[in-house]
Structures are given as C-alpha cells and as structure tokens.
Amino acid sequence: MTKPSPETKHQPWFWTSALASILLRLVLIVYFPNTLNFSSRPEVSTPVTSLRRLAEGYWLKQASMSPYAGSMYHGSPLLLSILGPLTVNRGEGQTSNLLCGLAFVLADFITAMLIRGIGQLLQAADIQSLKLLGAGGLSKFSENFASGDIAALVYLWNPLTIITCLGYSTAPVENLMIVLSLYGACMRLAPLAAFGWVVASHLSLYPVILVIPIVLLIGSGLDTPPKKLFLQQTHGDDHKETTNLSLNVSTFSWKRVVVFFLWASAWALYVLILCAISLKEYSGLGEMFKRTYGFILSVEDLSPNIGVMWYFFAEVFDFFRNFFLIVFHINIFFMVLPLAIRLYHRPCFLAFVYIAIVSILKSYPSVGDSALYLGLLGLFVNALADMQFSFFLFSGYLGTLLLSPVMHNLWIWRGTGNANFYFATAMAYACFQIILVVESVSSMLNHDRALKRGTATVEKKVQ
Amino acid sequence: MTSSPEDDHPKPKQRPIIRLVIFIIAHSFLFCVACTVAGVLALLLLPVLAKKTYVSENALMPGSASPMISDQDVSGATRFINELNSLTLKSPTAGIEIPRLIALHMANLGGEVSYHKFQNQPNKFHPLHFFTSPDAEANIGNSSCESYATNTVGIIRAPRGDGKESIVLVTPYNPVNLSQNEALSLGIAYSAFSLLTQVSWLAKDIIWLTADSRFGQYNSVAAWLRDYHTPSFGGVGKLHADSCHGNNGVHESKLDMIIETEVSDTFRRAGTMAAALVIKVANTGEESGQDSLNIYAEASNGQMPNLDLINIVSYLAIHGQGLHVKLEKLKSLLDSKWLKFIGELFESVGKIARSLNPQWKFGIPANEYVEGSATLVSSLYNQALGVPTGSHGAFRDYQVDAITMEISPKLSRNTKGRQTEFLFRGGRLIEGVIRSVNNLLEKFHQSFFLYLLTSSNKFISVGVYMIAFLLLVAPLPVLAAYLFSDAAKSNPNSENSKPSKSWRWLYHSKTIFLTHLWGAIVSVIPYFLYQIPIPGSGFGSGSDSEHVARLFLWGALSIFILSVVLVFSGYRSTQWALLKSVMVLAAFIGLCLMSVINFATAEIGALLLVPMCLMIKPLKVAGKLQSALNMVLVIVEFPGVALYLVKSAFGLQNGSGYVEFWYWLESLWVWNSATYIYICMVHLPCWFLCFYILFHPCNV
Structure with missing residues (x-):
C-alpha cells in the first residue's frame, strides 16, 4: 500500500510552489505598497494586531512616555522592542513599512515549514498506528497524501494569509508562536513547546487554552486512533506484540509534563522580567496587564470587525455589560472540557478545533486567525477525506469574504447601508466557520468509527 | 460503505433542512424552470407593483409656506440676463468677462464671492480606480493658462444659522459660448439668490456655483467638489492660477476695482452640504401646453439620491407651479406592440381580480403600464451603465443628495412677458425646494436610497425588485447542487491518484x-x-x-x-x-x-x-x-x-x-x-x- 516514496515525488513540486508564494508576497510588498490598502480594512487589522498602533506605541516610548498612554497600542512590550525600530524607516511620509513586511513574510515562511514538519510527524505516526492495527486491510480507510506538504502549501497560498501578510498586522507573528508550540509538543521538546506557548499567550490571551492539547502531546504523543482499538488487537495476536502495544498505549509520562510546566514557568518568569524592565520607567506590569489582557477581555473598542461581539456590545446597557462579557468569554471555556474528553486521543486535531473556536469567538477576530486554522485543516486531509458539504462551505467562505468589504463600503462610504448590513456578513461568516468545525469534528469521529469497524472485521477474519 | 446501525448517528436539528434540500434537488428541473419564469414575470410585473411616492421625512413639509419671490428679484434677473446677452454678443474676451460680471452681481446682492480656478484634467484609465476613493488622484498637470477655467462661487451666510450646513445651487454655463438657455438658467438662479439674501427663515448657508463648463459640465462640478472636500494648504497650482489671473489684458477699471475689493482669492467653504440642485433650461422641442420639468437622478454606479429629494421637487412642481414633470423614457418602447399587449393582459387580469373581490386593487391601465415600463427600462439602463446622467453625479461621491432639474418652457416664449413668467415659475420652484431642505435637521435618511422610478410619482422599493432578482438567480445554486450530487453518484470509480469524492x-x-x-x-x-x-x-x-x-x-x-x-x-x-x-x-x-x-x-x-x-x-x-x-x-x-x-x-x-x-x-x-x-x-x-x-x- 505504501507508495514508492511519495515524499520525494512531491518534494520538488512543493519547494517551487512555496518559493513562488514567497516571491508573490515580496513582489506585492515592494511594488504595490500603496495601492492595495489592506491595512485599512477592518477584516485584516484589529486594535490588537494593527501595525499602525504599534508604530504609535513605539513613538510614545521613544518620547519617554508609556506606550500604553493614549489607548492606541494594546500589545506586548516585547513586540514593541522587536518590531518598533522597523516601523521607523519611512521615507517622505509614505507608509512603506518595507522591513516590517519582510519580517512578516519571513514569519509566514517559518510557520509553513513548521506546519510541514508537524505534518510529516503526524503522517509517520499515522502509518505506524495503522500498521500496529493490522494495516493491510485498512488501507482503504485513509488516503495517503503528504499532509505536511499540502498543509504548508494551503497555508502559504491561502489568499487570507497573503492578505494578512500584506495588511501589516502582527497576526503572522502570533500564528508563528502558536505553530511553534505545537511543533515543539509534537517533537516532545518541552523547552520549545513551553516557549511557544508562553509567548503566544503573552501576545494574545487566547492560546492559553492550547495548554491541554500541548500537555496531551507531550504526555502521550501524537494523534492515534482511539486506544480501545489497540486493546482489541491484543486478543488475537502474539504475546510479544501485546507487551509492546500495552507499553505504547498506556503510558502517559507525567514526568515530561512536569518538565514542561517547569520550563513554562521559567519562560513566563523571563518574559515578565523583560516586560518589567522594558516598562519600569513608566508604570510597570500592572498597567501592561490592564491594557493588554484587560483590553481583550473587556472589549473596550467597538470598531467593526469580522466578529460578532462589537455589534452586541454597542447596544447592551451598561448595567448588563459585565454579565454579558462573562457569558461571551465563558462560552469558549465551556467548550474546552467536553472537546478534550472526546478527542483526547487526537491532540493535534484538538488543537485545531480549539484554534478554530477561538477565532470565531474571540473579541477581535481577523482573517489572520482563519488563515491559521485553514492551514492546520490541511494536516488532516487523510482523515477528513470524506467531509460532507466541503463544496458548500468553500463557496460560503468565498461569498462571505467577498461580500464583507462590499457591505462595509455600502455602509461607510456610500451611506446607503447601515451597520446591519455589515453585521449580517459577519454573522454569516461565523455560521460558516461553525459549520466547518462541526463537520470536521464529525468526519474525524466517523473516521475513527470506520477504523473501529475495519479492525473488527479484520479481527473476525483472523479469528 | 455499508451502514451498520451504530453509524446512523441522527442529526435531529439538520434533518428537516436536509430533507427539504434533497427534495428540491430531486425536482431541480421543475424548480429551475419555475423560478426563471417567475423571475421574468416578476420583472415584467414591476410597473404594476409600483407604489405612490410620499414625503417620508416629516420635517420637509413641502409647499407649506407661500412663495416670497417678488418682482424686484425677477426684474433684477431680467437685467442680469440682458447684460449677459450683450456681453456675449459684443466682447471677444467673453470667456473672462462673464465670470467677472457674475461675481459683480453676486457681490452687489450681498453674497460672499470667490473664484475657483481649476484645470482640465485628462481622464486617466487605471484598472484599480474603482477600488480607490475619488480624491486619491493628485492634481498635477501642465500649467498653461488656456487650460484653466473659472467657477464663480457665491455664498449667502444664514444670519441666524450656525454655518455648519449648506445647500448648493449649480448652474453650468459655457462662458466662451453662452447660449440663451444657459443665460436663462443663470437668471433663474439669480432671482432665487437675490431672494435668499433677504429672507429671515434661512438656517443653512446657500452656495451658488456657476460652473464653467467649457471642459465639460461634470468636470467643473467634480473639480470644485474635490477642492472643497480636500483642503490643500498653498500648493503650486494655486500660484500658477493667480499669475494667469493677473496677466489678462486691459479691462474696464470700474469692474476691476469693485471686484478686487469684494472678491476673495481664498477658497470659501460653507460646511457640509445637505442637498444640491443643478438647474438647467432646455428646449425640448415638443409642442406641449405646459412648461415641463425633467428630473435626472442617476449618479455613478447606479446610485440614486434619497427619494425624498425627488418627492419634494415633484410635489412642488406639480401642485405648486403646474409644471409637467417627466423622467427620461425610452422612446422606442412607447410604440412597441408586445409591450402594449402585456399591458392589456395585466389590465384585464386586474379587472378580473377586482370583479372577484373588490378589495383587490390590482392592475393599472395599459398606457400607464407602457409608459411606466419605458421609464423603468431607461432608468435601469442608465443605472446599469454606471455613468451619471448629469453633473449631479459628482455630488454622490461625497454622500450629498443631488438631482438635475431641467426646466423647459413651452414654445413661444420669446416675448418678454413670457420670459418673466418663466423666471417667476422657476424661481418659486427653487425657493420652495430650498425652503423644504432648509427645514432638515439631519441629512436625508428617512426615505429610500435603493429604488426604481416608473414615473415621477411612482416608485418600486428594494424589497420588491430584489424579489424579481432573487427568483431569477435562485435556480443557480439548486442546479449546482444537483449537478454535484449527480456527478458524485454517477462516478463510483476510485482511482488512487484522484482525491476522494467529496473533494x-x-x-x-x-x-x-x-x-x-x-x-x-x-x-x-x-x-x-x-x-x-x-x-x-x-x-x-x-x-x-x-x-x-x-x-x-x-x-x-x-x-x-x-x-x-x-x-x-x-x-x-x-x-x-x-x-x-x-x-x-x-x-x-x-x-x-x-x-x-x-x-x-x-x-x-x-x-x-x-x-x-x-x-x-x-x-x-x-x-x-x-x-x-x-x-x-x-x-x-x-x-x-x-x-x-x-x-x-x-x-x-x-x-x-x-x-x-x-x-x-x-x-x-x-x-x-x-x-x-x-x-x-x-x-x-x-x-x-x-x-x-x-x-x-x-x-x-
């Protein structure tokens, strides 16, 4: 069933495509800096990711004021120190953030390479699990594509990723950190995973919930079919095999998890010390937490974006505002535990579902978040080969994303529409995202069930 | 893949929807044909479904005050027109003299006058222009004096207003070659302007823009609007303009002195514009018993002004001045036989419906149907092209509601008395419209922006015409789903090199x-x-x-x-x-x-x-x-x-x-x-x- 070296067959094709997409971004950044004005679109740049606000925060810092004064910048001081100097190089008042653009292209490229790495690890683990389950008859249950290559190319060539890269938002950096933590966890390198997780949560609050899939990855390894299937196999096989299997199946190494948490606390301490040093003349860590995490949690800025929270909080009475804030944010946390219970044997897929849910329900979503989970969706093509409604979802995404700028134009520039038009497209977009999440989870569960039936029939044949 | 019982995971919340979708897909041919036919039928039915217009914003109250325009204003206008005509006939440098004459008269009436010089910008084609805003282009061009035109702008500041809003009157004219109609339109605007300098009910400032349209009517208005909305702080172009202005030959010293003291060189502004009216006079050449008014409303990309503006103009024209209000019609359709046939068919259906139940008021007379369809087709065509039907289109880019009113006198107006009566009519109409718009507290927002007109007092709103469109395009996704499921079912081969069925x-x-x-x-x-x-x-x-x-x-x-x-x-x-x-x-x-x-x-x-x-x-x-x-x-x-x-x-x-x-x-x-x-x-x-x-x- 194994094809003759599929990786080598795909590789030259992969590298040319990847380099072509990088070249496209470079051409668009260098030659069309002002015509494609993506950074002014609300779908692309949000108050927490906008580079313009970062530049203002950096200028305030250079002028010996706290970067959070004036309520423009709401990000991390570390990002200010890294990306801030790159925003200063402007000539003749033109907004040519060329160096920042190059930095974001680099971040995209590294993210794609890391996704490819994760995909290769996942594929190897998949092949191994299928072999352990008696893979001969099970080949028809999953196609064998180079999912790493496909996912990396989907990420690089996704128009949403390109638009985010050209739109001067810091979302590529956040995506890079999230993927770095997942990669570290897949490679079972606790320091790398801890670093990625701490920095990702520091930059935007929501990757905190990724601690569950990362712990599962570090503790018990990559995605496998449900453990029950392995235990079924022990009935008809040699005794030697069963001991190997039981070793593989039942270990959850708490030692590694403890090491991970130690590294995480070390990195967190380091990051907090750096932030404190960076802000010590102004106001310190308290203000940083209030302006970054507090801003994200309290939804102070109600400018329209592609999410659903701005419209609601523009209408809610002050008396109920805190109550509804709690309701909206707990919505994410309520979904964490049941999903973890159902999908604990597939931690990478669990991470994908978490990222998708966060990008629907977070307070300031943008298309950069969608770019990330659409790229990660490519990692699971083998299992999701039978996803229903994929055509409907694709056209729905396309239609909504094209309609959203038109409705914005109708509302703001022409004055013949109003906020309801724009919010309608935001709701439709959220609907399609939810359908995507539900369909992918159900087809993954179907895949597991198919495997279970497959092993049951194989077992019957053996017996 | 055989389905064993434990695989029948029911999705209760989706099942009825999926059943309905599967039902529709199974009968897709019937559904497609029915929807397409219904869509075309709905389109043909649109003139029947048009409702009477009504003034939606209660603050407007058109016609609630009696006109105050007096003989003095009209006689001043007549003198003004005579001076213009004599200047055109006598002077070879009329292109420079006429704006100065207009400025003089505006200043005499008591308005603030300023000149706006602009260059003829060659229109450039750039593929991405649709996606950028209108003032993104830079005003660079060659700076020869011949390529400059002069708009004369007069502003009346409302004595009791706060100066934050304004109403704009535009009269395009060609100073190099002034026609009698343009002189008449300038006269009408002059009479309104002279009245408005004296009234006490003015709450918004009035801007009278006499647009120099030697390079085109639209360009002049668009250039003025562009400079109005993008203040520039002393650019190079302005210096060139001033040097051109000072280098003209010898002129009458009296005119010069008065102008130099009262006309300013800075660009004067009056706040945001509530509405704009473009006034033109035309010879329709038709023998009709009445003066008539043609309204042109379409702006670029099919945008229309707020329906209230057309409503008040139409109401005041018909009920106040006895004008005959027309919209642009497609003449060839007025004679078409099949349209008459369809009109008679709808009329008979309406009669049958009314005889069955007298409360069903459905159906309009056949000739009304034919005229309504001709207007509708012309309006649809103009909107579909996306080209504005007049210089009022330039205002829509800045979210200002504007229309062009083209007043055509009935023939045999060459007598002086006839001309005075015509000036009175036009002046009263404009005064009525301005008095209504003056009452607005907010910009036009109450009435429809998305509508189609079948006559000056009948409209179809977006909720009705969208149905016709949706019926027409509804077969498309159904057909796509049908073909997709059909192809999926009929191709069970699973070669290993192709992706699986769903992808x-x-x-x-x-x-x-x-x-x-x-x-x-x-x-x-x-x-x-x-x-x-x-x-x-x-x-x-x-x-x-x-x-x-x-x-x-x-x-x-x-x-x-x-x-x-x-x-x-x-x-x-x-x-x-x-x-x-x-x-x-x-x-x-x-x-x-x-x-x-x-x-x-x-x-x-x-x-x-x-x-x-x-x-x-x-x-x-x-x-x-x-x-x-x-x-x-x-x-x-x-x-x-x-x-x-x-x-x-x-x-x-x-x-x-x-x-x-x-x-x-x-x-x-x-x-x-x-x-x-x-x-x-x-x-x-x-x-x-x-x-x-x-x-x-x-x-x-």
Whole structure:
C-alpha cells in the first residue's frame, strides 16, 4: 500500500510552489505598497494586531512616555522592542513599512515549514498506528497524501494569509508562536513547546487554552486512533506484540509534563522580567496587564470587525455589560472540557478545533486567525477525506469574504447601508466557520468509527 | 460503505433542512424552470407593483409656506440676463468677462464671492480606480493658462444659522459660448439668490456655483467638489492660477476695482452640504401646453439620491407651479406592440381580480403600464451603465443628495412677458425646494436610497425588485447542487491518484479560478494598450481607425493569453457536470455581489447569464433542439454581440459597430464603472466556460 516514496515525488513540486508564494508576497510588498490598502480594512487589522498602533506605541516610548498612554497600542512590550525600530524607516511620509513586511513574510515562511514538519510527524505516526492495527486491510480507510506538504502549501497560498501578510498586522507573528508550540509538543521538546506557548499567550490571551492539547502531546504523543482499538488487537495476536502495544498505549509520562510546566514557568518568569524592565520607567506590569489582557477581555473598542461581539456590545446597557462579557468569554471555556474528553486521543486535531473556536469567538477576530486554522485543516486531509458539504462551505467562505468589504463600503462610504448590513456578513461568516468545525469534528469521529469497524472485521477474519 | 446501525448517528436539528434540500434537488428541473419564469414575470410585473411616492421625512413639509419671490428679484434677473446677452454678443474676451460680471452681481446682492480656478484634467484609465476613493488622484498637470477655467462661487451666510450646513445651487454655463438657455438658467438662479439674501427663515448657508463648463459640465462640478472636500494648504497650482489671473489684458477699471475689493482669492467653504440642485433650461422641442420639468437622478454606479429629494421637487412642481414633470423614457418602447399587449393582459387580469373581490386593487391601465415600463427600462439602463446622467453625479461621491432639474418652457416664449413668467415659475420652484431642505435637521435618511422610478410619482422599493432578482438567480445554486450530487453518484470509480469524492471539485475549481484570472487580465490590458504609443495619438484624441486597431489588439492579446492559460490549466481532463456545477456557483456569487454594488447591472446580467447557464450542455450529450438553442445562446451572449443586439433592439445605435463599442467601453472606464469589472470578471469567464462546455469532448 505504501507508495514508492511519495515524499520525494512531491518534494520538488512543493519547494517551487512555496518559493513562488514567497516571491508573490515580496513582489506585492515592494511594488504595490500603496495601492492595495489592506491595512485599512477592518477584516485584516484589529486594535490588537494593527501595525499602525504599534508604530504609535513605539513613538510614545521613544518620547519617554508609556506606550500604553493614549489607548492606541494594546500589545506586548516585547513586540514593541522587536518590531518598533522597523516601523521607523519611512521615507517622505509614505507608509512603506518595507522591513516590517519582510519580517512578516519571513514569519509566514517559518510557520509553513513548521506546519510541514508537524505534518510529516503526524503522517509517520499515522502509518505506524495503522500498521500496529493490522494495516493491510485498512488501507482503504485513509488516503495517503503528504499532509505536511499540502498543509504548508494551503497555508502559504491561502489568499487570507497573503492578505494578512500584506495588511501589516502582527497576526503572522502570533500564528508563528502558536505553530511553534505545537511543533515543539509534537517533537516532545518541552523547552520549545513551553516557549511557544508562553509567548503566544503573552501576545494574545487566547492560546492559553492550547495548554491541554500541548500537555496531551507531550504526555502521550501524537494523534492515534482511539486506544480501545489497540486493546482489541491484543486478543488475537502474539504475546510479544501485546507487551509492546500495552507499553505504547498506556503510558502517559507525567514526568515530561512536569518538565514542561517547569520550563513554562521559567519562560513566563523571563518574559515578565523583560516586560518589567522594558516598562519600569513608566508604570510597570500592572498597567501592561490592564491594557493588554484587560483590553481583550473587556472589549473596550467597538470598531467593526469580522466578529460578532462589537455589534452586541454597542447596544447592551451598561448595567448588563459585565454579565454579558462573562457569558461571551465563558462560552469558549465551556467548550474546552467536553472537546478534550472526546478527542483526547487526537491532540493535534484538538488543537485545531480549539484554534478554530477561538477565532470565531474571540473579541477581535481577523482573517489572520482563519488563515491559521485553514492551514492546520490541511494536516488532516487523510482523515477528513470524506467531509460532507466541503463544496458548500468553500463557496460560503468565498461569498462571505467577498461580500464583507462590499457591505462595509455600502455602509461607510456610500451611506446607503447601515451597520446591519455589515453585521449580517459577519454573522454569516461565523455560521460558516461553525459549520466547518462541526463537520470536521464529525468526519474525524466517523473516521475513527470506520477504523473501529475495519479492525473488527479484520479481527473476525483472523479469528 | 455499508451502514451498520451504530453509524446512523441522527442529526435531529439538520434533518428537516436536509430533507427539504434533497427534495428540491430531486425536482431541480421543475424548480429551475419555475423560478426563471417567475423571475421574468416578476420583472415584467414591476410597473404594476409600483407604489405612490410620499414625503417620508416629516420635517420637509413641502409647499407649506407661500412663495416670497417678488418682482424686484425677477426684474433684477431680467437685467442680469440682458447684460449677459450683450456681453456675449459684443466682447471677444467673453470667456473672462462673464465670470467677472457674475461675481459683480453676486457681490452687489450681498453674497460672499470667490473664484475657483481649476484645470482640465485628462481622464486617466487605471484598472484599480474603482477600488480607490475619488480624491486619491493628485492634481498635477501642465500649467498653461488656456487650460484653466473659472467657477464663480457665491455664498449667502444664514444670519441666524450656525454655518455648519449648506445647500448648493449649480448652474453650468459655457462662458466662451453662452447660449440663451444657459443665460436663462443663470437668471433663474439669480432671482432665487437675490431672494435668499433677504429672507429671515434661512438656517443653512446657500452656495451658488456657476460652473464653467467649457471642459465639460461634470468636470467643473467634480473639480470644485474635490477642492472643497480636500483642503490643500498653498500648493503650486494655486500660484500658477493667480499669475494667469493677473496677466489678462486691459479691462474696464470700474469692474476691476469693485471686484478686487469684494472678491476673495481664498477658497470659501460653507460646511457640509445637505442637498444640491443643478438647474438647467432646455428646449425640448415638443409642442406641449405646459412648461415641463425633467428630473435626472442617476449618479455613478447606479446610485440614486434619497427619494425624498425627488418627492419634494415633484410635489412642488406639480401642485405648486403646474409644471409637467417627466423622467427620461425610452422612446422606442412607447410604440412597441408586445409591450402594449402585456399591458392589456395585466389590465384585464386586474379587472378580473377586482370583479372577484373588490378589495383587490390590482392592475393599472395599459398606457400607464407602457409608459411606466419605458421609464423603468431607461432608468435601469442608465443605472446599469454606471455613468451619471448629469453633473449631479459628482455630488454622490461625497454622500450629498443631488438631482438635475431641467426646466423647459413651452414654445413661444420669446416675448418678454413670457420670459418673466418663466423666471417667476422657476424661481418659486427653487425657493420652495430650498425652503423644504432648509427645514432638515439631519441629512436625508428617512426615505429610500435603493429604488426604481416608473414615473415621477411612482416608485418600486428594494424589497420588491430584489424579489424579481432573487427568483431569477435562485435556480443557480439548486442546479449546482444537483449537478454535484449527480456527478458524485454517477462516478463510483476510485482511482488512487484522484482525491476522494467529496473533494473532486477542487480540481475543477482550479480551472474556474484560472479562467477568472484570465478575465481579470483581460480587464487590465487596455491600461497597457494606452501606454503603447500608437503613432499620433493621445488619450481620447485618436481617430476611429486607431480605436479599431486598439480593439483588435485587445482581442488578439486576450486570445493569446487564453491559449496560454488553456495549456496550463488542464482543461482536458475535466468532467463537464462538475465543471458546470462550479461555474454556476461562481456565476451565482458574482451576480449576488454585483446586485449589492449596482442592482441594475446585476438584473440585466442575470437576464443574460441565467438562461445560458441553465441550458448549456455538451453537444454530444444534449438533444438536437437543445443543442441548436445552446449554439444560438452562446453566440448571442458574447459581450460585444450582446451589446450590439441590445442597442439595436432599442434603437440606440449610432455609428459603426466597432468604434461605437470602443467609445462605450471608454465611457465605462472614465467613470470607474463597476459594470466594466462585472463584464470582464464575471460575464466573460462564464461565457467562455459555457462555450467550452458546449464543445466538451465528453470522454470522461
């Protein structure tokens, strides 16, 4: 069933495509800096990711004021120190953030390479699990594509990723950190995973919930079919095999998890010390937490974006505002535990579902978040080969994303529409995202069930 | 895959929806035919469904005050017109004298006068202009004195107002060659202006813009608006303008002195504009018993002003002044027999309905139906082109509601008494409109922005005409779903090299994407064609043969790029059913997007595209009759041919085909019309894909 070296067959094709997409971004950044004005679109740049606000925060810092004064910048001081100097190089008042653009292209490229790495690890683990389950008859249950290559190319060539890269938002950096933590966890390198997780949560609050899939990855390894299937196999096989299997199946190494948490606390301490040093003349860590995490949690800025929270909080009475804030944010946390219970044997897929849910329900979503989970969706093509409604979802995404700028134009520039038009497209977009999440989870569960039936029939044949 | 009991995971919340969808898909042929027929029928029914207009904003109260315009104002206007006429006849430098005369009179009346000099900007074609805002272009050009024109702007500051809002009166005229009609329009505006300097009820400032239209009416107003809304702090152009102004030859010293003291050189502004009226006088040449008023409302890309503005003008004209209000109609349709037949049919249906139940008020007389359809078709055509029907279109870009009022006196008005009466009528009308708009507290927001007019007092709102459109495009997703499920069922082969069933459409969507990319490239080619210097031409000054040469070059380049795309995209190994399914969905998304941007384009585009998309099948698969029909459709729907047929059907044809086509396209580019982008990026790729499906080898 194994094809003759599929990786080598795909590789030259992969590298040319990847380099072509990088070249496209470079051409668009260098030659069309002002015509494609993506950074002014609300779908692309949000108050927490906008580079313009970062530049203002950096200028305030250079002028010996706290970067959070004036309520423009709401990000991390570390990002200010890294990306801030790159925003200063402007000539003749033109907004040519060329160096920042190059930095974001680099971040995209590294993210794609890391996704490819994760995909290769996942594929190897998949092949191994299928072999352990008696893979001969099970080949028809999953196609064998180079999912790493496909996912990396989907990420690089996704128009949403390109638009985010050209739109001067810091979302590529956040995506890079999230993927770095997942990669570290897949490679079972606790320091790398801890670093990625701490920095990702520091930059935007929501990757905190990724601690569950990362712990599962570090503790018990990559995605496998449900453990029950392995235990079924022990009935008809040699005794030697069963001991190997039981070793593989039942270990959850708490030692590694403890090491991970130690590294995480070390990195967190380091990051907090750096932030404190960076802000010590102004106001310190308290203000940083209030302006970054507090801003994200309290939804102070109600400018329209592609999410659903701005419209609601523009209408809610002050008396109920805190109550509804709690309701909206707990919505994410309520979904964490049941999903973890159902999908604990597939931690990478669990991470994908978490990222998708966060990008629907977070307070300031943008298309950069969608770019990330659409790229990660490519990692699971083998299992999701039978996803229903994929055509409907694709056209729905396309239609909504094209309609959203038109409705914005109708509302703001022409004055013949109003906020309801724009919010309608935001709701439709959220609907399609939810359908995507539900369909992918159900087809993954179907895949597991198919495997279970497959092993049951194989077992019957053996017996 | 056999389904064992534990796999029947019920999705209770989806099941009824899925059942309904499966039912519709199973009867897709019937559904498609029914919806298309219903859509066309709804479109024909639109003039019957038009409702009477009503003034929606209660603050406007048109006609509630009696007009205050007096003999003094009108006699001043008559003197003004006589001075203008004598200046035109006597002086060779009238082009400079007339603005100064106007400025003098404005200053005498008590307004603040200023000059606005602007240059004729050659219209540049840039493919991305549709997506940028109107004031993104820089005002650089060659600075010879001949290319400057002067608008004279007079402002009355409301004595009790706060100066934050204004109402604009625009009278375009050509100072080099002043016609009698333009002088009359200046006179009407003068009488209104002289009244408004004395009234006490003024709450907003009044701006009177006499637009120098030697380079075109639209350009003058657009240039003034651009400078009004983008303050520049001492640019180079201004210095050139001033030096030109001072270098003119000897003139009467008295005029000079008065002007120098009272006219300012700075650009005067008066706050945001609540509404704008463009006043013109025309000879319709018709023998009618009344003075008549023509209203032109369409702005660029099919935008219309708020319906309230048209309502108050129409109400005041009919009830206040006894004018006959008309909208632009398509004359050729007034005589068409089949339209009369349909009108009589609807009238008889209405009579039957009323006889069954007297409360069902349905149906209008046949001649009203014919006139309403003629107006509707003309309005749809103008909106679909996306080209403004007058200089009021420039105001819409800045969210100001504006219309053009073209007053035409009945014939035999050459007597002085007749002219005075005409000035009175026009002055009272304008005074009434300004008094109404003066009452506004907020900008126009109550009434409709999205509507179609079938006569000056009947309209169709978006909730009604959108139904006609939706019925027409509803078959498209159903057809796509039907073809998709059909192709999935009928192809059970599972070669290992192809992706699994649910993702096969990805391969075909790559084909569709490449075709649309070709369409986008075709739309951008003319920009590069203009960069290539064809000997002896600049933009817009080329001869007919150069235009034909450019047209053929464009066609040749498009075909060449298409062949390159064909090689790369692997058209060979597609299944026609899946390809058609993805194409139909792409057409659906394109049409829906276009309906939000410019409804009229989407409606006409849907009428053209939906029958072709529904009926197209490969020649090898379809029956003879259907194949013949498909061939006819594919030939007819090619954009050039379709335009030719539409224009000759409605009698709008003038000139030879190719040059006419090029001029028509140029007008679309110059006005940044979205229709051009629609034609190149939705209609053309769909047409080509239908063409390809028709000749599909069908070996899969």
